[in-house]
Amino acid sequence: MRLDLKKKEERFFIVLMIISALLIMSFLGFILGTILYKGLPALNLDMITKLPGGGFYLGKEGGVLNAIAGSLMITVGSVIISAVFSVPLVMYINFYLRKGSFFSNAIRFSFDILFGVPSIVYGAFGFALMVYLGLKASLLGGIISVSLLIMPVMMRSFDEVAKLLPHNLPEALLSLGSTKYEMIKVLLRQLMPALITAVLLSVGRGIGDAATVLFTSGYTDNIPTALGQPAATLPLSIFFQLGSPVEEVQNRAYASAVILTVIILVLSFISRYFSAKYSKNKI
Amino acid sequence: MEQTGQPHNVSIENLDVFIEANHILKNINLTIPEKSITCIIGPSGCGKSTLLRTLNRMHDETPEVRISGKVTVDGQNIYAPRVDVINVRKKMGLLAQRPCPLPMSVFDNVAYGLRIHGMRNRKDINQRVVQYLQYVGLWDEIQGRVKSSAARLSVGQQQRLCLARGLAIEPEYILGDEATSSLDPISTKKIEELFLKLKEKYTIILVTHTLRQARRIADYLIFMYMGEIVEAAPAEQFFNNPRCQLTVDYLSGSFS
Numbered sequence: 001m002r003l004d005l006k007k008k009e010e011r012f013f014i015v016l017m018i019i020s021a022l023l024i025m026s027f028l029g030f031i032l033g034t035i036l037y038k039g040l041p042a043l044n045l046d047m048i049t050k051l052p053g054g055g056f057y058l059g060k061e062g063g064v065l066n067a068i069a070g071s072l073m074i075t076v077g078s079v080i081i082s083a084v085f086s087v088p089l090v091m092y093i094n095f096y097l098r099k100g101s102f103f104s105n106a107i108r109f110s111f112d113i114l115f116g117v118p119s120i121v122y123g124a125f126g127f128a129l130m131v132y133l134g135l136k137a138s139l140l141g142g143i144i145s146v147s148l149l150i151m152p153v154m155m156r157s158f159d160e161v162a163k164l165l166p167h168n169l170p171e172a173l174l175s176l177g178s179t180k181y182e183m184i185k186v187l188l189r190q191l192m193p194a195l196i197t198a199v200l201l202s203v204g205r206g207i208g209d210a211a212t213v214l215f216t217s218g219y220t221d222n223i224p225t226a227l228g229q230p231a232a233t234l235p236l237s238i239f240f241q242l243g244s245p246v247e248e249v250q251n252r253a254y255a256s257a258v259i260l261t262v263i264i265l266v267l268s269f270i271s272r273y274f275s276a277k278y279s280k281n282k283i
Numbered sequence: 284m285e286q287t288g289q290p291h292n293v294s295i296e297n298l299d300v301f302i303e304a305n306h307i308l309k310n311i312n313l314t315i316p317e318k319s320i321t322c323i324i325g326p327s328g329c330g331k332s333t334l335l336r337t338l339n340r341m342h343d344e345t346p347e348v349r350i351s352g353k354v355t356v357d358g359q360n361i362y363a364p365r366v367d368v369i370n371v372r373k374k375m376g377l378l379a380q381r382p383c384p385l386p387m388s389v390f391d392n393v394a395y396g397l398r399i400h401g402m403r404n405r406k407d408i409n410q411r412v413v414q415y416l417q418y419v420g421l422w423d424e425i426q427g428r429v430k431s432s433a434a435r436l437s438v439g440q441q442q443r444l445c446l447a448r449g450l451a452i453e454p455e456y457i458l459g460d461e462a463t464s465s466l467d468p469i470s471t472k473k474i475e476e477l478f479l480k481l482k483e484k485y486t487i488i489l490v491t492h493t494l495r496q497a498r499r500i501a502d503y504l505i506f507m508y509m510g511e512i513v514e515a516a517p518a519e520q521f522f523n524n525p526r527c528q529l530t531v532d533y534l535s536g537s538f539s
Contacts, residue, residue: 098346168379168383169383169385169386170344171341171344171379171383172379172383172385172445173385174341174344174372175339175341175372175376175379175449176395176396176399176448176449176452177369177370177372177396177399177400178369178399179369179399182399186385186387186395189387190386280432281387281388281432281433282386282432282434283383283384283385283386283433283434
């Protein structure tokens with residue numbers, strides 16, 4: 001009797017686990033299915049190779065190359081800026097500061113909060129900052145705001161792995177007579193796959209966010225050629241096209257969503273490749 | 284230790300070590316004879332590893348540890364102000380309990396220490412790496428695989444690689460912190476044979492958990508209990524004619 005109950009209990013949880021797994025996969029399936037169903041018919045070479053022509057938003061010729069280029073520029077710029085700050089910070093709290101010290105806890109606590117701040121707040125803050133500095137909505141404004149948005153993502157996911165580094169590795173390096181800086185250079189090799197994952201996560205968050213760039217990077221039908229020029233982005237491009245009453249334009253919004261998804265997919269394959277490459281010597 | 288006629292290269296005077304409020308090592312006084320194997324034995328938690336780690340200032344990395352007293356290596360107190368900790372560590376090669384290869388190839392593992400200590404010439408590095416891989420008996424075993432990841436070696440091979448890596452920077456002392464405890468008997472035997480070969484050139488200080496290992500390779504024994512040195516004597520005297528009752532009890536296996 002008791003045994004029977006135990007078995008039922010076990011079976012219940014197995015069923016629950018399977019249902020959850022299927023549910024989450026079907027969400028992904030539905031999302032991909034919807035954008036592919038609606039977007040694929042509208043997707044053509046023009047979409048990714050042409051700028052929006054006159055009357056594009058009324059259903060005439062053109063593509064979203066402006067938004068693809070803008071999004072890539074903003075993402076690359078902000079990933080570089082975030083990495084420049086994230087890597088030293090994570091090394092500092094993990095290998096220079098004492099474990100559990102007040103300062104390292106304070107830093108971790110701050111980026112935990114920053115992690116949870118909604119992106120529109122970064123947009124608003126970036127906007128206020130730009131007004132203060134006298135900047136117009138521009139590529140630079142977008143890069144700064146998106147950096148603020150993704151920096152906590154990058155720091156946090158990188159820090160999680162750095163914390164788990166086997167403690168005898170730093171010790172082995174120090175006992176060979178390495179300085180701390182020399183030690184960190186080797187530890188970074190070990191952490192390289194983690195850093196790539198952190199970069200990918202932050203790219204995913206940055207490239208798809210509309211609220212941050214809404215006020216800060218502006219929108220344009222051209223590809224920006226200088227940091228001071230406005231830049232279009234894919235999320236905003238999708239937003240504007242979806243808002244159109246013309247059905248053809250609405251379908252192009254879904255096609256743009258397909259493009260955005262494909263970009264993220266390609267990036268994640270690239271990062272997997274490099275991650276595996278740098279894992280070769282990982283201990 | 285009553286060894287006469289031997290220059291003593293490592294001597295410890297009035298050493299006390301605290302970890303936060305805990306008194307881990309209590310008034311340690313020791314002289315360790317050169318070109319021989321000294322084994323530090325004692326039950327878990329007696330402070331063996333802590334003692335070993337004071338010898339290459341590994342405690343510097345843990346701010347909770349407070350050290351007072353003198354550790355003199357070749358006439359220099361390594362805890363004196365303005366002593367370069369990097370030189371201390373270069374001189375005192377540490378072999379850890381679990382082998383920890385660096386995340387790079389077998390070759391680079393050995394070359395790493397040489398490079399950080401300023402060796403630039405490729406030919407010299409190459410020659411030194413091969414020399415020490417041969418010395419620890421890895422060269423023939425892994426020949427042709429020196430460019431592959433060190434993580435792919437077996438644990439026993441990794442430990443010998445770590446030994447080669449430590450030896451390549453030409454330390455004067457070898458500190459082993461239960462260096463064979465994670466190895467199988469055959470690998471253990473290989474490492475022990477290496478130690479016996481190495482003692483002609485180096486002063487070796489080993490922490491060991493197994494009395495049998497101490498019997499096999501030790502020239503001198505230091506028996507610790509509860510942070511104090513109970514007995515320190517040459518191996519023959521220690522095993523055959525121990526002076527303290529506590530040593531007798533430990534040797535007979537009454538506690539461990």
